[in-house]
Amino acid sequence: MPKPVVPEPARRRRRPTKNGVVLSEDLIVRTALRMLREHGSAGLTVRRLGIALGADPSTLYRYFAGIDDLTLAIGDMLIGRAMAGxxxxxxxxxxxxxxxxxxxxxxxxxxxxxxxxxxxxxxxxxxxxxxxxxxxxxxxxxxxxxxxxxxxxxxxxxxxxxxxxxxxxxxxxxxxxxxxxxxxxxxxxxxxxxxxxxxxxxxxxxxxxxxxxxxxxxxxxxxxxxxxxxxxxxxxx
The missing domain is CATH 1.10.357.10 (Tetracycline Repressor, domain 2)
Incomplete structure (x- = not known):
């Protein structure tokens, strides 16, 4: 069962991950886009995304309910990039x-x-x-x-x-x-x-x-x- 998504102000990680970055929705979506480009949809999993971010995979559920929710955010980011221009x-x-x-x-x-x-x-x-x-x-x-x-x-x-x-x-x-x-x-x-x-x-x-x-x-x-x-x-x- 997907875990409930924590509201944005309460879910920000204050300590950097072991890769030296602070997690955010934007960072997770951009990392997922890179993984899709490099490995295709089969390569996009919570476990692999956690490894790429240097974070415990379970931490991602504080930002997204699951991979499907992340997928929707990816699509929204693409439209946002179009709208920005x-x-x-x-x-x-x-x-x-x-x-x-x-x-x-x-x-x-x-x-x-x-x-x-x-x-x-x-x-x-x-x-x-x-x-x-x-x-x-x-x-x-x-x-x-x-x-x-x-x-x-x-x-x-x-x-x-x-x-x-x-x-x-x-x-x-x-x-x-x-x-x-x-x-x-x-x-x-x-x-x-x-x-x-x-x-x-x-x-x-x-x-x-x-x-x-x-x-x-x-x-x-x-x-x-x-x-x-x-x-x-x-x-x-």
């Missing part, structure tokens, strides 16, 4: 596009963590701040509330889905990832027009495009649609 400019479409790209990039900086967290809902501070900002952009732009929620839902799900998809490719072993990338040149480019006329016609474009993320293009398609929906909503107001 974002500012509103007054152009809702440009602002939403920039935020989407920042969230996507923040996850891809930590592929193993992205695979683990992109599908989760944490309810933590950075996630809530991002949701508030997105909905604020849309409502301030003039979207009716129902349309604002629809665009928000599509935007955030698409952003996180692409983050998970692209991160999963990056998290593959190098040899497997390169083999996947070479399929477009080794297989698709050699299909004859007699049997596969459509693939043959666009093969050079497939080779040029298919190993890059489709997220920026998908994001622009979504935002173009949102602009049209806003115009339609305004015309009926």
């Amino acid at each position: 974002w500012r509103r400019t007054g152009d809702w479409r440009a602002d939403l596009r920039e935020l989407g790209l920042l969230i996507h990039a923040a996850y891809l900086e930590h592929p193993q963590a992205a695979v683990l967290t992109a599908s989760r809902i944490s309810g933590k501070s950075h996630e809530i701040a991002a949701d508030e900002a997105i909905l604020g952009l849309l409502r301030d732009a003039g979207f009716p509330d129902r349309e604002a929620v629809r665009v928000y839902h599509t935007f955030i799900d698409m952003t996180l889905a692409f983050a998970a998809l692209d991160a999963a490719a990056l998290a593959l072993p190098e040899q497997a990832r390169r083999a996947d990338e070479e399929i477009w040149q080794a297989t698709y480019a050699r299909l004859p027009a007699a049997t596969h006329p459509n693939i043959a016609a666009v093969a050079p474009l497939l080779i040029a495009d298919m190993n890059d993320s489709a997220y920026p293009a998908a994001l622009d398609m979504l935002l173009d649609s949102a602009v049209s929906r806003l115009g339609a909503a305004s015309g009926h107001s």
